[in-house]
Amino acid sequence: xxxxxxxxxxxxxxxxxxxxxxxxxxxxxxxxxxxxxxxxxxxxxxxxxxxxxxxxxxxxxxxxxxxxxxxxxxxxxxxxxxxxxxxxxxxxxxxxxxxxxxxxxxxxxxxxxxxxxxxxxxxxxxxxxxxxxxxxxxxxxxxxxxxxxxxxxxxxxxxxxxxxxxxxxxxxxxxxxxxxxxxxxxxxxxxxxxxxxxxxxxxxxxxxxxxxxxxxxxxxxxxxxxxxxxxxxxxxxxxxxxxxxxxxxxxxxxxxxxxxxxxxxxxxxxxxxxxxxxxxxxxxxxxxxxxxxxxxxxxxxxxxxxxxxxxxxxxxxxxxxxxxxxxxxxxxxxxxxxxxxxxxxxxxxxxxxxxxxxxxxxxxxxxxxxxxxxxxxxxxxxxxxxxxxxxxxxxxxxxxxxxxxxxxxxxxxxxxxxxxxxxxxxxxxxxxxxxxxxxxxxxxxxxxxxxxxxxxxxxxxxxxxxxxxxxxxxxxxxxxxxxxxxxxxxxxxxxxxxxxxxxxxxxxxxxxxxxxxxxxxxxxxxxxxxxxxxxxxxxxxxxxxxxxxxxxxxxxxxxxxxxxxxxxxxxxxxxxxxxxxxxxxxxxxxxxxxxx
Amino acid sequence: xxxxxxxxxxxxxxxxxxxxxxxxxxxxxxxxxxxxxxxxxxxxxxxxxxxxxxxxxxxxxxxxxxxxxxxxxxxxxxxxxxxxxxxxxxxxxxxxxxxxxxxxxxxxxxxxxxxxxxxxxxxxxxxxxxxxxxxxxxxxxxxxxxxxxxxxxxxxxxxxxxxxxxxxxxxxxxxxxxxxxxxxxxxxxxxxxxxxxxxxxxxxxxxxxxxxxxxxxxxxxxxxxxxxxxxxxx
Numbered sequence: 001x002x003x004x005x006x007x008x009x010x011x012x013x014x015x016x017x018x019x020x021x022x023x024x025x026x027x028x029x030x031x032x033x034x035x036x037x038x039x040x041x042x043x044x045x046x047x048x049x050x051x052x053x054x055x056x057x058x059x060x061x062x063x064x065x066x067x068x069x070x071x072x073x074x075x076x077x078x079x080x081x082x083x084x085x086x087x088x089x090x091x092x093x094x095x096x097x098x099x100x101x102x103x104x105x106x107x108x109x110x111x112x113x114x115x116x117x118x119x120x121x122x123x124x125x126x127x128x129x130x131x132x133x134x135x136x137x138x139x140x141x142x143x144x145x146x147x148x149x150x151x152x153x154x155x156x157x158x159x160x161x162x163x164x165x166x167x168x169x170x171x172x173x174x175x176x177x178x179x180x181x182x183x184x185x186x187x188x189x190x191x192x193x194x195x196x197x198x199x200x201x202x203x204x205x206x207x208x209x210x211x212x213x214x215x216x217x218x219x220x221x222x223x224x225x226x227x228x229x230x231x232x233x234x235x236x237x238x239x240x241x242x243x244x245x246x247x248x249x250x251x252x253x254x255x256x257x258x259x260x261x262x263x264x265x266x267x268x269x270x271x272x273x274x275x276x277x278x279x280x281x282x283x284x285x286x287x288x289x290x291x292x293x294x295x296x297x298x299x300x301x302x303x304x305x306x307x308x309x310x311x312x313x314x315x316x317x318x319x320x321x322x323x324x325x326x327x328x329x330x331x332x333x334x335x336x337x338x339x340x341x342x343x344x345x346x347x348x349x350x351x352x353x354x355x356x357x358x359x360x361x362x363x364x365x366x367x368x369x370x371x372x373x374x375x376x377x378x379x380x381x382x383x384x385x386x387x388x389x390x391x392x393x394x395x396x397x398x399x400x401x402x403x404x405x406x407x408x409x410x411x412x413x414x415x416x417x418x419x420x421x422x423x424x425x426x427x428x429x430x431x432x433x434x435x436x437x438x439x440x441x442x443x444x445x446x447x448x449x450x451x452x453x454x455x456x457x458x459x460x461x462x463x464x465x466x467x468x469x470x471x472x473x474x475x476x477x478x479x480x481x482x483x484x485x486x487x488x489x490x491x492x493x494x495x496x497x498x499x500x501x502x503x504x505x506x507x508x509x510x511x512x513x514x515x516x517x518x519x520x521x522x523x524x525x526x527x528x529x530x531x532x533x534x535x536x537x538x539x540x541x542x543x544x545x546x547x548x549x550x551x552x553x554x555x556x557x558x559x560x561x562x563x564x565x566x567x568x569x570x571x572x573x574x575x576x577x578x579x580x581x582x583x584x585x586x587x588x589x590x591x592x593x594x595x596x
Numbered sequence: 597x598x599x600x601x602x603x604x605x606x607x608x609x610x611x612x613x614x615x616x617x618x619x620x621x622x623x624x625x626x627x628x629x630x631x632x633x634x635x636x637x638x639x640x641x642x643x644x645x646x647x648x649x650x651x652x653x654x655x656x657x658x659x660x661x662x663x664x665x666x667x668x669x670x671x672x673x674x675x676x677x678x679x680x681x682x683x684x685x686x687x688x689x690x691x692x693x694x695x696x697x698x699x700x701x702x703x704x705x706x707x708x709x710x711x712x713x714x715x716x717x718x719x720x721x722x723x724x725x726x727x728x729x730x731x732x733x734x735x736x737x738x739x740x741x742x743x744x745x746x747x748x749x750x751x752x753x754x755x756x757x758x759x760x761x762x763x764x765x766x767x768x769x770x771x772x773x774x775x776x777x778x779x780x781x782x783x784x785x786x787x788x789x790x791x792x793x794x795x796x797x798x799x800x801x802x803x804x805x806x807x808x809x810x811x812x813x814x815x816x817x818x819x820x821x822x823x824x825x826x827x828x829x830x
Contacts, residue, residue, distance in 0.1 A: 037700065039743050040647075040655040054723075097724040100714020100777065102732060102739050109726035134739075140654065141739065148713035182693065211650040247652045347810075348652060351671060352626075468638030511642035514609045517694045520642040 001177075001448045002187045006031040006156070007435035009176055009191040010428075011163045011218065014041035015139070015417065016399025017197035018146035019424030020381075020431065021155050024195070028432040031189065032155060033178050035162035035213060035522075038147045042199050042211045043420060046139025047344065048252030049114060049131025050096075050421070051414030052089035056110045057129045057326045062087045064122040065130060069415060070589045072118045072281045073408025074549035074559065076231070076567070078585035081379040081404045085415075085422045092421045093132050101145040103134050104341075114255040114341075116413040118281035118596070127279045129255075131414040136250050136342045142417060161187065162522060163217065165451045166194065166225050166395075169441035173394035177448050181522065184515025186451065190443045193394045193431035195381070196222070197424060200371030200400040202235075203526075204534045206472075206479035208368040209241055209248040218401040220529035222375050223536070224450075227385055227392065228569040228580075230403040231373035232533070233540035236411055236550050237484045239285040241367025243304040245352055249345055249364055251413040253307060253357075254278045256341055257314035257323070257333060260285070261306040261361065262297040267317065268305075273596035277321075280596035283410040283550045286366040290484045299363060306361035309342070311335055313361075335359075366484055370411050372550065373540075374403035376569065381427025387569065387582045394434060394441070398427035405567065408584075409549020458524050463509030467520075470501050470508065471527050474534055482538050487554045488545075495538045502531050532572065539577050540568050561591050597680065599623045601632060604685040605695055607643065614692065616683075617641075625675035629662055629682065633669060633696075646696040653808055656744030660696050661685040666746040666806040687749035689758060703745050706761040710787055712768040715780035731776040738771040738816050740809040747803035747813050753796045760796035761788070763803040763813045770816040774829060781829060789824045797821075 008024040010017045013034035024030045034041070053060040065086040070077055097103060097111060104112040115127035134141040150157070158178070165177040173194040178187050201216025202208045219229050239260070240249040254260070260278055262268045272288040273280035280288075293303050308314075315332045323331035335358040339346055342357070349355045349362055375397040376384050383395040399420045406419060477497045481490035505528060512520035546560035547553050566581040598620055606614035619636050630648055637644045646669070647657040653671035660669050663683055674682075690698040716725075741764065748754050748762035769788060773781040788794045794817060803813040823829055 036649055036655070036657065037704070037743075040649050040657045042650065042655075044742070045650050045652070045654045094722075094724055098716075098720045100716070100772075100775065102735070102771075102775065103724070105727055105729045105732045107729065109728050111724050135736075137654075137740070140742070144739075145714070151708055152713040152715075211655060213649045245652075344654075351653070351673070466639070467642070509642070512645075514607060514643070516608055517645045517697050519645050520637075 002185060003190060004031065004187060005190040007191065008193045008195065008431045009033060009189045010195045010197060011176060012197035012199060013038035013157070014197060014199055014399060015043035015142050015146060015420030016424035017195070018150055019421050020195045020197060020398055020428035022146065022149055022153060023425050023428030024432040025153060025155050026432065028435045030155060031158060033158045033161045033163050033176065033189065035160060035181070037159050038157065039143060041143055042214055044140045044143040045211065045248065046417055047136045047248060047250035048116060048255065049133035049138050049414045050093060050142070050417035051116070051119065051130050051412065052093040052132055052418065053086070053130055054090055054093065054111060054113060054132060056106055056113050059121070060128050060130055062090060064120070064128070065089065067122055067589060068119050069406065069412055071594055072410055072412035074410055074594055075565065075591035076405065076408030076548060076584055078405050079587040079589060080585045082406050083587065084379050085406050085418060088422045089418050092418070092425070096142065096145060096421065099145050099149050101134065101141050103132055114252055115279055116255050117251050117279045117285070118412045119414070120276065125275050127276055131252065131255065133252065136252055136344045139417060142421070164221070164525065166221050167444065167447050168225055169444060171393070172441050173392065174441035174443055177451050179522070181517055184518055186448045188443060188447045190440060192435040192438045192440055193396060195396040195398060195427050195431050196375060196401050197397070197399045198401045201530060201533045202368045202371065204474065204478050204530050204537065205368035205483065206475035207241060207246040207365065209238060209246050210368065215526035216529050216533045217526065218397065219374055220532050223532065223572050226571065226573070227383065228376060228571045229373060229536060230376040230569055231405060231567050232537045232570055233544050233551050233568060234372035234409050234549060235368065235537065236282055236370035236372060237286045237366040238282055238369035239289055239366050240307050240364040242348065242352055243363040243365050246367040247348055247352060248367065248369070249307060249362060253309050253342060253345060256309065256338065257318050257331065258307055258309035259313055259317050260289070261308055262292050263299050263301065264297060268292050268297070276596045281410055281412060283552070284596055286484050287552055289366055304363045304365045307364045308361040309338055309357050310359060310361065311338065370416060371400050372403070372405070372407040372409065372411055374401050377402045377404055379404060379426070380430045381423050382430060387580055389582070394438065396427040396431050398423040409551060454525065455521065458508065458521060459510050459513070461507050464507045465504045465509060467508050467524050467527060470505055474498060474501050474531060478534055482541055485552050485554055486541055488542060491538055491542045495535065495542065498531060498535045498538060502535065505531055536570055536572065536577060540570055540579070543579055544568065565591060597623060599632070599674065599680040599682060601636065602681070602683045603636070603644065606692055607694055623674055625673070627674050628670050629667070629672050629674070629684065630658055630669040633684070645694045654742060656742035659687050659744040659746045659749070661687055666750045668744060668746065668808045671808050687745060689749045689755045700745065702758060703748060703764070706765040707743060707768055709761060710765045710769040711780055711784050712772065714772060714778055716777055717779065725777050727776055734776070735771050735774040737811050738767045740811055741767050741771070742809060744808060746806045746808055750802040750806040752800055752802065753798055757796065759792045761793055763797070763817060766794060766817050766820055767811060767813055770820055773820060773823060785820070785824050788820060794821045794824065
């Protein structure tokens with residue numbers, strides 16, 4: 001085992017990891033370990049924008065952004081953290097611009113903004129343009145810009161190093177163990193502070209917008225090391241994935257005036273969210289689509305709806321809604337403007353569907369999208385490990401892997417990119433500050449024992465089960481039973497199935513016996529992570545007998561603040577799951593009914 | 597329908613030399629080539645090795661040579677290839693590590709060599725730096741680059757001499773050279789005014805059709821050449 005020493009080790013090189021690295025590396029020796037080349041990270045696929053109340057087009061305030069986020073979270077978000085994020089947002093976006101991020105521009109040269117689901121003028125209740133965007137590739141621009149700045153600042157990168165274990169020593173973080181994919185060698189990275197920024201686990205579900213890399217490694221690793229996960233029952237299904245493929249079609253399409261239509265050509269969101277209609281929050285729209293399809297109003301009776309951004313459709317409904325441009329003239333678009341503002345969406349549809357969105361509607365269905373739960377942290381990215389929010393010294397988490405919680409039961413669009421840059425930055429700053437005052441904890445001599453055991457088990461188990469079958473069966477049962485609508489009965493079935501799959505996984509076959517780029521072994525290890533998280537998600541979802549945000553149960557259709565206005569904490573101990581709770585932080589906004 | 601995949605295979609731990617293996621798989625016209633590779637790995641041979649992540653043409657992991665042309669495997673559909681016989685090989689000009697995985701380090705070294713980052717040391721304003729939509733549009737095309745290497749590894753000049761920085765690095769430089777907010781254009785132009793800089797581009801034009809992001813690469817290189825020659829950025 002090769003050994004390395006850095007004061008701060010960042011795991012993952014998406015938006016949160018790179019932001020953390022930029023800040024940590026100012027004052028501490030810092031290394032970034034990533035299983036992908038940094039520019040391959042999933043942040044790059046984010047499209048529509050990053051939320052910040054710049055007010056460049058219309059009046060807006062961080063307080064409004066805060067309230068919208070609290071409401072979007074179905075009151076499960078911690079209000080102190082949400083207020084912190086939304087007030088940091090404005091400066092954070094300017095900072096990205098100062099780093100060179102090529103935002104789209106308004107005619108007067110400012111950062112352009114577009115409306116997004118759930119973001120409103122708190123006085124009128126109408127959608128407000130708050131999403132700061134760079135065409136429909138905002139995530140790509142953030143990822144590229146941060147990586148470029150890391151190159152400029154000589155950050156140390158270990159690319160294609162897959163972190164597979166966390167080293168704890170004397171009750172504090174002491175480093176990580178990583179597999180170098182190119183050689184198959186294990187490396188120990190001894191550190192004073194470790195920041196997990198490994199992203200989510202949307203590959204649990206069959207129809208997903210998430211990359212192959214989104215296998216929940218960070219949460220699985222910390223669970224295996226005895227740390228809890230928070231609010232795992234809350235996973236977001238984005239309303240508009242390309243039919244069958246799940247590829248994301250940004251909410252920005254609806255921000256630009258796109259409309260969801262059912263088989264009868266009706267704008268069905270009018271019935272479910274009379275005020276903001278197609279710009280209601282994601283959980284509300286995904287459920288509406290599900291209900292429409294269940295009642296036979298999917299297109300041709302099938303399990304998809306139309307998302308229509310043809311200029312004639314946009315202009316018709318904009319006129320009915322009385323939508324205006326900032327100068328007060330009626331809102332209207334041309335085909336060229338659609339192309340200019342949504343070039344990648346047009347490209348995806350042409351490539352994968354043979355559909356041109358300027359002249360044809362897009363077939364869409366809800367797609368697994370975002371992990372609201374994760375490793376519990378405070379608003380500075382410090383990992384907290386119990387009901388009293390006790391800090392684990394030296395361990396940090398930021399971005400989708402973390403649960404601060406700013407997203408609660410449902411994330412608002414554009415808040416994921418905001419989460420990355422805000423909490424990535426603070427995790428980096430805090431980790432470096434911690435490293436200045438801390439000594440290295442001793443590195444255990446057997447640091448790689450646990451992962452060697454895991455790999456040995458995978459490689460030497462008789463090999464009767466095909467990995468691809470196990471993965472496919474997990475994805476299918478999780479999409480059907482632990483998806484947009486859930487029932488106790490269905491989830492019990494899913495739990496039984498996932499447990500059976502975890503048993504079968506003990507005999508998974510690894511054909512590749514080599515060291516160099518053994519993607520067969522690595523993929524199996526990743527599916528192992530997903531199976532554990534699938535089980536935990538299902539247990540937590542079964543346990544929560546209410547409907548809130550993205551967790552919608554047919555058998556408990558109402559939100560129950562008396563019993564369930566609290567976060568779930570879940571541990572895996574000796575194969576058994578232990579559950580506990582901690583209160584939601586409520587400062588200014590008392591829970592009330594959520595209507596859009 | 598049934599298609600035949602002929603895949604380049606090389607395992608440095610067991611093979612003396614590279615060879616091709618044929619697989620017959622059931623496929624739909626709308627399948628991505630990446631789906632077929634996943635199918636082969638999942639059901640025929642788990643040792644088949646390739647990179648992939650986002651599977652929709654954004655992360656840039658799965659550049660490969662498909663029927664003799666560079667594509668992202670996730671962005672080319674069976675129906676686009678107009679044949680049931682598909683040959684899949686690693687991109688050219690970079691050392692093959694295993695199967696379809698090549699050593700990307702020389703590619704990223706070239707990228708890093710052209711100052712591919714924003715430089716402006718003037719005091720930052722309290723809000724955003726202003727930029728007109730026209731100024732922003734000037735370099736829009738080259739902001740789309742995902743560093744997949746489809747362009748550089750389709751370039752005969754790069755095949756002939758891998759000291760050439762290659763089209764992707766020039767695209768990266770272009771993105772900053774023509775950004776009205778940036779202040780290091782002269783330094784980048786100086787770096788590219790070199791026998792291994794823009795002058796290795798002989799406008800063979802392979803790069804432009806190879807780009808999965810449809811960047812007008814040859815045009816961007818031409819603009820950089822012109823800026824070097826004239827000392828002007830218009």
